[in-house]
Amino acid sequence: MMTPTERHVSGGYCNPATRVVALASPRFYSSSSRCLRKSGRWILGRSRHNSGIGNILLEYVNYIQHYGLRCEVGGRQTTMHSWESLSLWSRWTLMELPLHPAHHQKSSDPIWALRSHPESPQMLVGYYGLFWPCTIPPLWRRLMDHRIP
Numbered sequence: 099m100m101t102p103t104e105r106h107v108s109g110g111y112c113n114p115a116t117r118v119v120a121l122a123s124p125r126f127y128s129s130s131s132r133c134l135r136k137s138g139r140w141i142l143g144r145s146r147h148n149s150g151i152g153n154i155l156l157e158y159v160n161y162i163q164h165y166g167l168r169c170e171v172g173g174r175q176t177t178m179h180s181w182e183s184l185s186l187w188s189r190w191t192l193m194e195l196p197l198h199p200a201h202h203q204k205s206s207d208p209i210w211a212l213r214s215h216p217e218s219p220q221m222l223v224g225y226y227g228l229f230w231p232c233t234i235p236p237l238w239r240r241l242m243d244h245r246i247p
Contacts, residue, residue, distance in 0.1 A: 160234055162225065163198050166246040175207040177218040178247065184214060185224025192225060219247055 183196035
């Protein structure tokens with residue numbers, strides 16, 4: 099016959115009177131800590147995965163924003179050093195990220211004060227339209243190289 103502690107921990111039944119005994123049992127702590135270690139490893143792995151994806155997306159968008167545009171070493175950043183997109187969907191969903199040349203002009207401006215610069219290089223379409231073509235270099239070059247000022 100099982101003791102009340104063994105029945106409670108093994109899931110035989112849940113009696114509030116035996117719960118105190120079960121919590122004080124070393125067997126309860128070992129299974130609990132094993133579960134915490136597994137979930138902790140899973141959370142840590144998931145956190146690292148999400149951080150990696152975020153870093154890749156950040157560099158990917160940075161590549162799209164500055165593709166083919168050059169500046170002199172030590173030179174001042176101008177609106178000609180990044181691409182601009184006037185696509186409303188990209189502007190609304192990416193919080194004015196497509197107005198990146200305005201950031202190069204005056205980085206202290208808040209998001210709502212960013213304005214379009216007609217003299218800056220213009221993207222063919224918004225960020226969402228260029229996301230996948232950028233992964234195919236021949237297609238990307240064919241779309242963008244003739245637009246580089």
